[in-house]
Amino acid sequence: MELKLEHVSYIYNPGTTYESKALDDVCLTIGAGEFIGMIGHTGSGKSTLVQHLNGLLLPSEGKLLADGADITAQEYPLRELRCRVGLVFQYPEYQLFESDVLKDVSFGPKNQKLPEDEVLRRARDAMRSVGLDESYEKRSPFELSGGQKRRAAIAGILAMNPEVLVLDEPTAGMDPEGRGEILRLLKKLHDERHITIVLVSHSMEDVADYADRIVVMDEGKIVWDGEPSEVFVHVRELEEIGLAAPQVSYVMAALCERGWNVDRSVTTIESAADEIAAELKRRRAAGSGAAQVE
Numbered sequence: 001m002e003l004k005l006e007h008v009s010y011i012y013n014p015g016t017t018y019e020s021k022a023l024d025d026v027c028l029t030i031g032a033g034e035f036i037g038m039i040g041h042t043g044s045g046k047s048t049l050v051q052h053l054n055g056l057l058l059p060s061e062g063k064l065l066a067d068g069a070d071i072t073a074q075e076y077p078l079r080e081l082r083c084r085v086g087l088v089f090q091y092p093e094y095q096l097f098e099s100d101v102l103k104d105v106s107f108g109p110k111n112q113k114l115p116e117d118e119v120l121r122r123a124r125d126a127m128r129s130v131g132l133d134e135s136y137e138k139r140s141p142f143e144l145s146g147g148q149k150r151r152a153a154i155a156g157i158l159a160m161n162p163e164v165l166v167l168d169e170p171t172a173g174m175d176p177e178g179r180g181e182i183l184r185l186l187k188k189l190h191d192e193r194h195i196t197i198v199l200v201s202h203s204m205e206d207v208a209d210y211a212d213r214i215v216v217m218d219e220g221k222i223v224w225d226g227e228p229s230e231v232f233v234h235v236r237e238l239e240e241i242g243l244a245a246p247q248v249s250y251v252m253a254a255l256c257e258r259g260w261n262v263d264r265s266v267t268t269i270e271s272a273a274d275e276i277a278a279e280l281k282r283r284r285a286a287g288s289g290a291a292q293v294e
Contacts, residue, residue, distance in 0.1 A: 001067050001084060001163045001196070003030040003053055008062035009220075010048055022048040024220040025062070032163070035190050035197045037207025037228075040217035041242035046200050049217065050166045053198065054085035083112060086162035090169040093149030096141040101132065101152050104141050108160040126159040127152075129193070130185055147178040151185065158189070164196040165189065171206065179203075183210055208232060208246045208267040216243070229265035248272045255279075 010023040022045050030036060030053070040046045051057040052064055055071050055078040064071050066081055089095065098104035106123040114122070127136065130151040136144075141152050150170065157165065167186070171179040187210055190197045201207050207214055207228070214231040216224040218241040224231045232238070232249045239245075252264040252272060261282065262275040 001032055002065075003085070003164065004028070004065040004068075005049075005052065005059075006063045006065065008049075008052065008059045008064060010045075010052070010057060011060045014060065022220055023052075023059075026220070026222055028215065028222060028225070030164070030196065030198065033190075033194050033196055035187075035210065035212045036199065036215060037211030037213070038198060038200045038215045038217065039202070039204065039207055039243060044217040044241075045220040046217045047168055048220075050087065050168055050198060050200055053164065053166050054082045054087050056082075056087065083108075083160045084162055085164040085166060086157035086160060088154055088157055088165070088167045088170055090172050092153030092170065093141075093146065095153050095156070096149060099140065100138045101127070101141050101144070102137040104152060105155045105159050108156055112160060122159045122161065123155075126155040129158060129189065130155045146174060147181055150174070150178075150182055154182075154185070162195065164198065166198040166200075168200045169202065170199070171201070171203070179206070186210065204232070204244055204246045204249075208248070216241075218242075228267040232267050233265045 005026050005028045008023055008026045009021065012018070012020045012022055026049060038046050038050065048057065052059065055064075058072055066084075069076060071078065071081055096104050098107065102123055105126055106119050109119045109122045124134075127133070132148065132151055132155060136148070141149060144152060154170070165186075171182050174182065183206055186197055186199065189195050199207065199211060211228065214224065214226065214228050215222055216231060216238070223241065224234065232245045235245045235249050235253050246267055248267055248269055249264070252262055252266060252275070255262050255276070256264045260279050262279050266272050266275055
């Protein structure tokens, strides 16, 4: 499905002394099958924006269109939208509450009024897709490890067969190994099930490695929107709004400033290594040629 924000603004506590504009004239289109990373410092508006994507929040001004239909229209079925656009909050394990994992994962499809056998089929399929086999079905979700709890919470959303999966800091508080597991899981879901992924993160490396498109927010506005190579080349500008580029971007920028002929827009370690190796080869060849002339 396609989601489109047209000049969306959102105001918290309107008409009071606590009034605050969290989104300011935001225009954004999220196409089917994209993997988008959304970054911005705390208070930039990114969490407010993603809560609009399934109608949890509705615009104070502007429109949000889902496949061309205005979700603010009185007759629009918001319940259906929330099944199609799954939202996983930060620390999703706090959303777990049932006595066992299978019941927890079944909660969403059960609320969709599906037949019992379909509920169980979807729940089990979702658990397998996140790496939780049948041995986890009767376990209490509160006995799982941190990474397993995250997987169970994501499975509960997947069981509703969403077309779009929106995750607000899904790896917050996790160690590098656990964070890698969750990110690889999201990549697998995107590649194999063709689910649109919108990943909100503070980790520049994470979005550089996994997202195909980066949206940067500052003070309720979108300041950059493009491929990682297009966004992370703005190292100094990102620092000015309280963000940091991936470490690779700093290395490549420093090499360029020292006269190295490398592509400063690369964002992954593998690409940077290839660029540096190629430049070293050119430099050796140039040095060898100069020695032959002498």
